[in-house]
Amino acid sequence: MSPLRPRRTETLIIGSGPGGAVTGAVLAEAGRDVLMLEEGADLALDAAAPFSCDEMLLKYRNAGVSVALGNSKLAWVEGRCVGGGSEINRGLYHRTPEYILEEWTRRFQVKDLQPAVMRPHFEACETVARVEYAHHRAPEISRRLQSGAEVHGWHAGEAPRLYTYSPEEALRSSAPPGGKQSMSATFVPRFRQAGGQLLSSTRVRRLRREGSFWIAETEQRGADGGCHRSEVRADRIVVACGAVQTPALLRRSGMTRNIGNTLRFHPMVKVVADFGEMVNRAGDYDPVHQIREFEPQIGMGCSISTPAQLGMALAGQKDAWSLVREHWQNMGLYYVQSSGGSARVRNVRGFVDPMVRVRFEEDDLALLAVNLARLATALFAAGARRIYPCIPGYPVLESRADIASLPARLRPADGSLTSVHVFSSCPMGEDERVCAVNSFGAMFGTEGLYINDASLLCTPTGVNPQGTVMAVARRNAIAMLERRSR
Amino acid sequence: MVPRFDRTVCSLIDVLVGEVNPEADPFQRREVAHYVLATVAAMPDHFRLGFRILGMIFELAAIPLCGHRFSSLWPDDQRAYVERWRRSRVSVQRAMIAFYTAFATHGLYQYVRTARSGRPLAT
Ligand SMILES: Cc1cc2nc3c(=O)[nH]c(=O)nc-3n(C[C@H](O)[C@H](O)[C@H](O)COP(=O)(O)OP(=O)(O)OC[C@H]3O[C@@H](n4cnc5c(N)ncnc54)[C@H](O)[C@@H]3O)c2cc1C
Numbered sequence: 001m002s003p004l005r006p007r008r009t010e011t012l013i014i015g016s017g018p019g020g021a022v023t024g025a026v027l028a029e030a031g032r033d034v035l036m037l038e039e040g041a042d043l044a045l046d047a048a049a050p051f052s053c054d055e056m057l058l059k060y061r062n063a064g065v066s067v068a069l070g071n072s073k074l075a076w077v078e079g080r081c082v083g084g085g086s087e088i089n090r091g092l093y094h095r096t097p098e099y100i101l102e103e104w105t106r107r108f109q110v111k112d113l114q115p116a117v118m119r120p121h122f123e124a125c126e127t128v129a130r131v132e133y134a135h136h137r138a139p140e141i142s143r144r145l146q147s148g149a150e151v152h153g154w155h156a157g158e159a160p161r162l163y164t165y166s167p168e169e170a171l172r173s174s175a176p177p178g179g180k181q182s183m184s185a186t187f188v189p190r191f192r193q194a195g196g197q198l199l200s201s202t203r204v205r206r207l208r209r210e211g212s213f214w215i216a217e218t219e220q221r222g223a224d225g226g227c228h229r230s231e232v233r234a235d236r237i238v239v240a241c242g243a244v245q246t247p248a249l250l251r252r253s254g255m256t257r258n259i260g261n262t263l264r265f266h267p268m269v270k271v272v273a274d275f276g277e278m279v280n281r282a283g284d285y286d287p288v289h290q291i292r293e294f295e296p297q298i299g300m301g302c303s304i305s306t307p308a309q310l311g312m313a314l315a316g317q318k319d320a321w322s323l324v325r326e327h328w329q330n331m332g333l334y335y336v337q338s339s340g341g342s343a344r345v346r347n348v349r350g351f352v353d354p355m356v357r358v359r360f361e362e363d364d365l366a367l368l369a370v371n372l373a374r375l376a377t378a379l380f381a382a383g384a385r386r387i388y389p390c391i392p393g394y395p396v397l398e399s400r401a402d403i404a405s406l407p408a409r410l411r412p413a414d415g416s417l418t419s420v421h422v423f424s425s426c427p428m429g430e431d432e433r434v435c436a437v438n439s440f441g442a443m444f445g446t447e448g449l450y451i452n453d454a455s456l457l458c459t460p461t462g463v464n465p466q467g468t469v470m471a472v473a474r475r476n477a478i479a480m481l482e483r484r485s486r
Numbered sequence: 487m488v489p490r491f492d493r494t495v496c497s498l499i500d501v502l503v504g505e506v507n508p509e510a511d512p513f514q515r516r517e518v519a520h521y522v523l524a525t526v527a528a529m530p531d532h533f534r535l536g537f538r539i540l541g542m543i544f545e546l547a548a549i550p551l552c553g554h555r556f557s558s559l560w561p562d563d564q565r566a567y568v569e570r571w572r573r574s575r576v577s578v579q580r581a582m583i584a585f586y587t588a589f590a591t592h593g594l595y596q597y598v599r600t601a602r603s604g605r606p607l608a609t
Contacts, residue, residue, distance in 0.1 A: 052596055053521050053596045053597070054596075056525070056592075057521070057524055057525070057528065062528050062529050063524065063525040063527075063528035063529060064525070065525060065528070065529040065530065065533065067533065307595050308591075308592055308595035308596060311591050311592070311594070311595045312591050312592050312595075315584075315587050315588050315591045320506065320591070321506045321507045321594075324595075348532060351530075351531045351532045352531050353531050353532060355530075355532060392584075413577060415584070
């Protein structure tokens with residue numbers, strides 16, 4: 001890694017997650033002079049086992065400890081490495097539902113967001129980061145969710161993943177061979193091949209305007225642990241630090257209008273189902289089935305169910321260690337998620353990391369409780385013998401009849417809400433009363449400053465968001481090229 | 487010399503690991519403690535400050551109750567003291583024990599299994 005000396009570039013992209021990586025590839029392939037800075041390290045996909053402690057220390061922001069405080073706590077996680085969240089996620093993939101695009105157009109006055117306009121962007125992203133179904137390779141814990149939903153006549157199905165299951169097939173095409181289609185395996189190499197430069201372990205502390213330029217004040221961590229400060233001068237800056245860090249950086253730089261006031265999540269609660277027979281094997285592919293009957297308010301699915309994940313989920317249970325050791329192969333971890341709660345991102349003087357304050361309404365917690373019961377119903381229908389809600393103080397469910405004993409709403413003090421999806425902190429659109437940037441990510445009231453990441457999504461997507469982040473980023477990057485800058 | 491905060495966390499992790507899996511050996515317990523300490527070192531700075539202060543209170547509040555700092559108590563007394571915090575009516579005390587329990591458990595599954603059988607329980 002070469003140290004960053006004061007330098008000049010036409011376009012500076014901050015962040016190499018799906019938003020930044022797609023933007024970088026589009027601009028570099030169009031022949032632009034682009035520099036990308038990434039706070040995290042540049043690591044191989046297999047630098048640590050997926051979902052392990054080592055991976056959390058290496059690739060997660062704050063080692064996986066981010067908690068929003070408020071009338072109910074919520075813990076969330078983000079990536080911090082080249083490729084951002086795409087390096088640590090499962091890559092479950094959906095195009096944005098049409099009703100979500102329509103809602104954003106109507107409520108936020110976003111231009112050019114019709115399904116027909118977005119389709120080519122999804123298609124183009126899917127040819128670089130390939131999307132496949134697991135089909136017969138889906139693990140049994142995943143299929144059980146589908147069969148439970150079918151008993152009740154609920155709409156459920158397999159979500160495709162940003163993953164190539166069949167290396168031979170990938171080799172025949174021009175796509176990279178088998179495995180995870182994260183940004184470090186797809187858009188980042190394209191960006192580099194097209195002449196884009198990427199500097200990792202380099203954090204942007206603050207932005208400022210000097211004449212017609214933007215200046216990014218940077219801090220680069222050396223191999224010796226020391227910090228080297230420098231500056232980058234750019235005609236145009238694209239901020240793609242993710243939905244929490246983007247507003248934090250902009251607010252540190254004095255930009256606050258509709259920035260960081262509306263961070264949203266997909267808050268979830270989990271249960272462990274014990275099926276009394278083998279459903280979970282070492283080396284299984286990641287689970288992929290989802291119950292879609294209750295979208296957009298509610299999604300349900302199957303989580304990674306390694307012994308470590310099961311152990312964490314059952315940490316409140318008596319004899320959890322022997323329970324997991326004896327029974328993990330009979331167990332699966334399942335979630336129900338809503339789109340409730342809204343949060344503010346704020347910097348606090350004297351601290352580097354931003355603080356997030358979240359607020360849930362009573363209805364948000366009631367909705368999750370009702371659907372936790374529905375999930376348990378589906379799992380019993382799928383053959384579960386016992387269900388352990390991962391909420392302190394909740395009873396173990398031995399039969400369907402026990403579901404009635406679940407509280408009607410989650411208690412705010414439960415502290416059991418988590419999320420892996422964050423978005424909507426700087427919404428896009430033409431309605432300047434609520435939006436931070438215009439329909440294509442250009443910041444209102446200034447020149448040459450853009451946002452192009454999950455912050456832009458006007459509301460929760462109801463489905464896994466990375467497909468939306470990538471397609472919106474591509475659409476906006478092309479708009480930047482067509483209009484040069486605003 | 488092991489800094490005071492690290493010593494408090496190592497003693498606490500020792501108790502928590504012992505509750506979950508009494509068979510874990512000292513080497514494995516140390517591995518888990520290192521993982522948890524690395525996590526605390528990487529957590530958001532405002533939480534880290536809070537955790538350090540809370541850790542100090544946890545260590546010193548044992549003196550009036552048990553006659554010694556937490557990390558100098560006998561194992562049985564350490565266990566009783568942790569249990570007292572776990573059942574406290576003060577939510578921040580419960581939250582602290584819940585945090586360390588969750589991360590100690592995560593570490594246990596990776597490091598204890600790896601050390602014992604040469605590979606994790608399942609990957
Ligand atoms: C565990 C997990 C599982 C998930 N599962 C799925 C899934 O199955 N399907 C799905 O669709 N989505 C999933 N997601 C969500 C998905 O990963 C995100 O929506 C997506 O990564 C958001 O992209 P982004 O570009 O907005 O931000 P990020 O991916 O967060 O990237 C932002 C990057 O910017 C860097 N950065 C931040 N601040 C600075 C700074 N000041 N200077 C320099 N660099 C900076 C960060 O280090 C990071 O690498 C998951 C996320 C996680 C964490």
